[in-house]
Amino acid sequence: MKSSIFESSKNVFLDTVNAKDYIQLDRVSTIYQSLKNSVKKPLKMILLYGKPGTGKSMFLNKLYHDLSVSQKVYLYSTPILDESEFFKTLAHDILNVKYRGELNFTQFMAVVNEKMLNEIPLVLLDEAQLYSNALMEKIRLLSDTRKIKFVITLHKTEKEDLIAKEHFQTRIWESIELENASNVELKIYIQKKLMKANCFDSANMFQNKPVNLIHKLTKGNYRDTNKLLYTLFDIYASYEENNSVKINKNNISNKIIEMAALHTGLIHD
Amino acid sequence: MININELESRQLKYKIKSYIPHAVIIVSLSVIAFVSYAVLTSKSVANKKDELMHYTSNTHEMAIDTAKSMQTVEEKILSVERKTEIAKSNDFKMQNTAQEIQIQDKPINKITENEKNENEKMLLSPSLDFMKKINNNTLPYYENITEDENINISNSHKKAKEKAMEEKVELTEEPIVEESKKTSMNITRQNTHEDIKHVIARFKKNNNPALSLFVAKKYYEIGDYHKSYNYALITNEINNNIDASWIVFAKSLVKLNKKDMAIKTLKQYIEYSNSGQAKILLDEIMSGKFQ
Numbered sequence: 001m002k003s004s005i006f007e008s009s010k011n012v013f014l015d016t017v018n019a020k021d022y023i024q025l026d027r028v029s030t031i032y033q034s035l036k037n038s039v040k041k042p043l044k045m046i047l048l049y050g051k052p053g054t055g056k057s058m059f060l061n062k063l064y065h066d067l068s069v070s071q072k073v074y075l076y077s078t079p080i081l082d083e084s085e086f087f088k089t090l091a092h093d094i095l096n097v098k099y100r101g102e103l104n105f106t107q108f109m110a111v112v113n114e115k116m117l118n119e120i121p122l123v124l125l126d127e128a129q130l131y132s133n134a135l136m137e138k139i140r141l142l143s144d145t146r147k148i149k150f151v152i153t154l155h156k157t158e159k160e161d162l163i164a165k166e167h168f169q170t171r172i173w174e175s176i177e178l179e180n181a182s183n184v185e186l187k188i189y190i191q192k193k194l195m196k197a198n199c200f201d202s203a204n205m206f207q208n209k210p211v212n213l214i215h216k217l218t219k220g221n222y223r224d225t226n227k228l229l230y231t232l233f234d235i236y237a238s239y240e241e242n243n244s245v246k247i248n249k250n251n252i253s254n255k256i257i258e259m260a261a262l263h264t265g266l267i268h269d
Numbered sequence: 270m271i272n273i274n275e276l277e278s279r280q281l282k283y284k285i286k287s288y289i290p291h292a293v294i295i296v297s298l299s300v301i302a303f304v305s306y307a308v309l310t311s312k313s314v315a316n317k318k319d320e321l322m323h324y325t326s327n328t329h330e331m332a333i334d335t336a337k338s339m340q341t342v343e344e345k346i347l348s349v350e351r352k353t354e355i356a357k358s359n360d361f362k363m364q365n366t367a368q369e370i371q372i373q374d375k376p377i378n379k380i381t382e383n384e385k386n387e388n389e390k391m392l393l394s395p396s397l398d399f400m401k402k403i404n405n406n407t408l409p410y411y412e413n414i415t416e417d418e419n420i421n422i423s424n425s426h427k428k429a430k431e432k433a434m435e436e437k438v439e440l441t442e443e444p445i446v447e448e449s450k451k452t453s454m455n456i457t458r459q460n461t462h463e464d465i466k467h468v469i470a471r472f473k474k475n476n477n478p479a480l481s482l483f484v485a486k487k488y489y490e491i492g493d494y495h496k497s498y499n500y501a502l503i504t505n506e507i508n509n510n511i512d513a514s515w516i517v518f519a520k521s522l523v524k525l526n527k528k529d530m531a532i533k534t535l536k537q538y539i540e541y542s543n544s545g546q547a548k549i550l551l552d553e554i555m556s557g558k559f560q
Contacts, residue, residue: 231271238273258283259276269279269286 006240009202010233012193013226017057017077019065023192025185028055031176035063038174039122039151044143049154050178053223056153059178060124063151072121079130086135094121094148105138112147120149128152180220187211189222190229201249202233210252217261224266231260478507478514485517494524512544519547523554 038046048056057077064075074093080086087108091097095115128136143150156177181189187206194203218224235256239247247253261267465487472480485500501518504511515538522531535551538544553559 234271235273235276238271242273255280259273259280262279262283263271263276267283269282 005199005201006233006237008197009194009199010230010237012197012199013230013233015223015226015230017061019058019061021193021196022058022062023189023196025181025188025192027185028178031178032059032062035059035151035176036066038176039063039067039149041174042146043149043174044146045140045149046151047154047175048151048178049156049175051156051180051221053221054178054180055222056178057126058222060126060151060153064124067122072119073124074121075124075126077126079125079127081130081132081135083132083135083138090123090148094123105141109142109145112142112145117147120147122149122151125150125152127155129154181215181222181225182220183208183212183215186215186218186220186225190214190225205250205252207251210254210257213254213257217257217266224264227264228257228260228266231263232256235259235263476507478504478511481507482511482514482517485514485521489517489521489524492524494521497521498525510542512542512546515544516546516550519550519554520559523559528554 035046035048048059050056060075060077064073067073072094074090076089080089084102084104087103087105088099091099091103091108091111094117095111097111097115125131125139131139139150139152142148187208190206190211191203194200194206214225214228218228232252236247239256247256258267262269465484468480468484468487471477472484481500481504485497485504487497488494488500489497497517498521501514501521504514505518508514515534519531519535519538522528522534532551532554535547535554539547539551550559
């Protein structure tokens with residue numbers, strides 16, 4: 001059915017973090033390979049930073065998905081803000097030790113030193129900017145013991161830059177920055193994402209002109225692009241259902257892109 | 270579910286809003302361009318006006334200069350004309366004198382008919398008053414010349430020069446008098462023997478009775494009555510219709526103590542010409558007023 005094309009295309013751009021939805025782009029692939037190489041090195045800590053929606057979480061998920069087969073990798077997508085809970089979770093996941101009561105940093109360090117781990121576990125902490133400074137300092141001390149390796153992601157803001165400087169400047173051995181997509185990358189991203197879901201007709205609708213407008217509106221941000229395209233295909237689906245004469249199925253209409261941008265709040269009337 | 274109609278209206282508003290800056294820029298540029306054009310045009314018009322004013326003032330200055338130069342030229346022309354008129358008047362005097370001599374010559378009847386016709390052609394019929402003025406070298410004679418000057422000015426120049434001429438005549442009145450005085454002094458100089466000799470030389474060349482009459486008068490004035498008698502006689506031989514010549518002839522005879530002969534001659538001339546001047550002189554001689 002024709003209507004299912006737009007519906008299925010819409011679902012492609014659902015804002016979910018799934019390693020299976022990871023899109024290979026040249027620049028991103030290079031960065032990812034660099035990250036994988038850094039993980040193999042005896043580094044204390046790896047910092048992955050960038051603006052919101054640049055794919056940090058996806059990167060971390062992809063890394064977890066790829067490395068979990070070969071080594072011990074622990075991904076914490078949601079920050080554990082309570083310190084005792086954080087250490088109890090780590091003790092449970094890494095050391096297989098369950099604590100019913102409180103577990104402070106000292107107790108956790110003592111347990112780590114007691115346990116002789118065969119290999120250094122890799123802990124992936126997403127949204128690390130949400131951790132408190134005190135906890136971040138303790139994470140730093142943990143990484144200094146070289147018993148646990150951390151890969152953390154930070155939003156690149158002035159505040160996060162300050163955190164990075166103060167807590168990780170001397171300890172981070174590798175820092176990788178993720179950036180928004182260029183026009184060409186965005187076009188490839190959209191088309192690959194659609195083709196991956198077998199939405200070839202929809203993928204062919206994205207010529208340079210509409211992609212440039214999308215890039216102008218989203219500034220190449222993957223999250224915003226996903227949101228915009230989800231709404232775009234939702235509008236197309238609505239037109240298809242109610243007034244199919246108004247839409248051109250060969251090209252993405254700028255008018256509908258702007259309507260989607262208005263709906264998602266990227267632009268205002 | 271997305272409200273398509275609402276989104277369409279919002280998109281239309283957004284599109285219109287997005288065009289506003291462009292429209293404002295275009296309108297602003299148009300206004301700026303129009304204002305610039307207007308300013309430039311006004312400046313160029315002002316420049317043209319200035320140029321025109323400058324040109325007009327220049328033309329006015331040129332016109333003033335031209336008028337001044339015209340005045341100068343006119344003054345020069347006037348002075349030249351005056352000189353010419355003075356020279357002409359001198360010639361005129363001599364001609365008239367010669368004519369008078371010819372009148373006295375009539376009783377003798379020695380002149381051929383062809384010579385008479387030639388002399389008649391040269392006659393300009395001057396008045397006796399005019400001759401008196403010549404003889405006396407009085408100022409009124411030159412006043413007449415000034416009047417003649419005005420008459421001699423060409424009609425084409427008259428209208429254009431009227432006002433200027435009036436002013437000039439007023440302004441140049443005194444210099445004209447001075448000039449006329451100077452001219453009168455020149456005539457006095459002509460009374461000298463050298464001038465008389467010069468006139469005699471000219472007379473010998475062209476045998477003009479006006480010149481011989483002039484010489485007769487001058488000799489009479491300086492008291493050389495023999496010579497004045499001779500030249501009056503010569504003049505009368507050339508042209509016996511000149512009153513002045515016969516009068517000088519008669520006066521010279523009286524001065525040479527030949528009063529009877531003078532009376533006889535005058536009577537004969539009066540019979541022939543019925544000359545008023547001759548009658549007056551005859552009465553004066555007869556009454557003894559003229560001695």
